């Protein structure tokens with residue numbers, strides 16, 4: 001069974017079971033594919049991962065509710081555990097702590113990585129969703145891992161990556177970073193202080209194996225960021241509240257919004273501001289532009305036109321500029 005076979009029909013079959021709440025059938029499908037010769041990696045990436053990404057798309061387009069996504073993710077958790085339990089015990093090779101960036105609740109992608117590393121002979125300690133960095137610090141001093149792998153799935157948690165990187169570095173441990181928020185090349189991960197970035201399991205395995213013989217040099221100083229960007233991050237709610245009061249002029253339909261719609265609009269404005277701050281942390285405007293593309297699609301699925309996003313950026317830019325002019329420029333550039 002090749003990856004291509006899995007992605008075509010099995011994902012649909014799996015999604016059918018999972019969205020119908022048929023957990024056992026979904027788990028059985030994953031295990032049957034393994035029995036028929038698919039690799040652990042194939043089942044994780046091309047069945048369970050593909051199903052999860054599809055669930056995300058359906059939620060974004062508003063064809064699935066949050067409940068549909070939770071139902072499927074719960075079954076994927078069971079299938080992932082079953083796949084993990086089918087593996088031989090880990091080799092006594094090097095130990096990798098796998099954690100989510102603090103704030104990030106997407107434990108499934110991180111656990112997928114942990115199980116794939118285990119299938120390649122690494123011992124792993126998987127710490128689940130958003131673990132406070134002080135607690136990761138104490139477990140690192142107890143377990144003395146050879147490396148840390150941090151998963152970041154939404155750019156809002158970039159500073160969580162860096163807090164973990166700095167904590168691991170204080171103990172002389174190298175950190176590899178990955179996950180969908182870190183993009184398609186090492187730039188963002190490097191800027192957040194990580195020693196390496198990886199976008200797939202093969203390169204992750206070769207980097208970690210390389211580190212067994214040749215450890216990267218660990219920086220002695222913590223990662224530095226522009227203080228303006230840091231301040232912007234913590235000021236987002238305040239900025240969003242002021243922006244909302246100016247928005248009605250730029251976007252007249254706002255006047256007839258219900259209170260809960262106004263609340264959600266304020267949250268979206270805060271979210272745009274936080275992504276602008278995240279873009280600044282890694283000096284990469286695409287962090288903001290990708291989020292805006294996503295937001296336009298999300299809002300379109302809920303009947304809100306793209307002009308609402310443009311209006312939001314127009315009112316946000318001057319308010320953001322009082323704290324961080326560079327971020328304001330990012331917001332202005334993103335209007336068109």
Ligand code: B12
Nearest residue numbers: 049052056104105106107108109112151177178179180198
């Ligand atoms: C399930 C899910 C959730 C669940 C998570 C459950 C769990 N236990 O994991 C819950 C409900 C908690 C959740 C919450 C939210 N979510 Co969510 N979620 C998802 C969903 C549908 C699937 C996640 C998943 O299982 N992915 C599966 C794997 C296969 O994803 P993957 O990225 O390909 O991962 C692989 C690689 O990246 C790699 N990898 C991952 N980490 C690392 C690390 C290293 C070192 C390496 C080498 C590799 C590596 O390995 C993985 C396996 O191949 C995604 C959609 C998606 N595309 O992922 C949205 C998604 C990530 N969520 C999204 C959003 C918006 C949210 C919320 C903000 C929603 C809200 N308004 O509350 C919150 C944020 C919560 C938080 N603080 O983190 C958006 C993010 C959009 C954006 N602009 O960034 C997405 C993309 C959905 C969408 N299409 O809009 N979510």
